[in-house]
Amino acid sequence: MYSDLIPRFQIRQNATLLAIESSCDETAAAVVRNGREILSSEIISSCKEHIRFGGVVPEIASRAHTSAISLATEKAIANAGISLNDLDGVCVTYGAGLLGALLVGVSYAKSLAYALSVPLVPVSHIRGHLAAAYLCDDTLEPPFVSLLASGGHTAIILVDADYSYRVLGSTMDDAVGESFDKVARVLGLEYPGGPNVEKLAREGKNVVPMPKMLKGVGGYSFSYSGLKTAVINYVHHAEQTGEEYSRADVACSFQHAAIDILAEKALEACEQSGYRTLTVGGGVAANGYLRETLTNMCTDKSVKLVLPPKVLCTDNAAMIGAEGYLQYRRGNFSDLSLNASARVGLG
């Protein structure tokens, strides 16, 4: 029985782990050594199939994963220059995400771990986003401050020397990525919203008044629903009264308001905690204005910034391998009863 093997699995120093990610519309597989070195990272996206619906359609995403998962895994193994027998474990995103989509990855990872008699390592997607930072800086070790800016989460976290997390503050309503997606819709932009708002914002100016949000108050909490409503009201009012307005100026002003507060609070956390390193994770960390703002502020304040390349900020399997390695080292293995879960936080 597979479960009888679990107590006998050895934890290897230089572990080569396969990681699988299928929580949304990207089917991804990667081979990561030691939680730090990416031997291969493959992504097959069904993004284009969702555009005409204005967002990810769960059933379409699940079917696309079913067709893509073997190919993504085979490519990851081949491009890493290894064979399946070289694997020391299989890591998989078990949540959070779309249930049907997650189940494809979880089932595939289970069968592979069973067939190879290696540990099955369940990984939280959101912890994966945070762990992407380990893949771009060999020397990165906690303690540090992490800014999590994704489609479902917005938080400032202290990562202590023992790798434990202390959430200093998070959003009280919408996540920052969610607000980008909603504003994109109001501005008539296609899915995926975030990158399209950024593109339009490049043509505009920061001249439309936006709410202050929780600037200078509320500790490390965030609130994005007021900002989203302000944009909706502005656009609807202009349309109803026939006033001319610039969509690009709205996008640019929204982007400034949404991002500036993230950067300010993240730097404040570095100042207050005394931790002189800041890492960033999540899809919104691919935003050029956020990257530029953080780079400038961290230089000014002499804080070391660990900013993963854009491809490691959006969904990928290498980050699952990085977090999976931390779990592997602790012996956090699962048996074949592992189930997918739509809601998994930092736990």
Ligand SMILES: Nc1ncnc2c1ncn2[C@@H]1O[C@H](COP(=O)(O)OP(=O)(O)O)[C@@H](O)[C@H]1O
């Ligand atoms: N360049 C960008 N600018 C702003 N937001 C972006 C950009 N690229 C991606 N996003 C946003 O990132 C989010 C997806 O990121 P992700 O971290 O995978 O979210 P989650 O894992 O919580 O679902 C979406 O809300 C998307 O709009």
Ligand SMILES: [Mg+2]
């Ligand atoms: Mg994600």
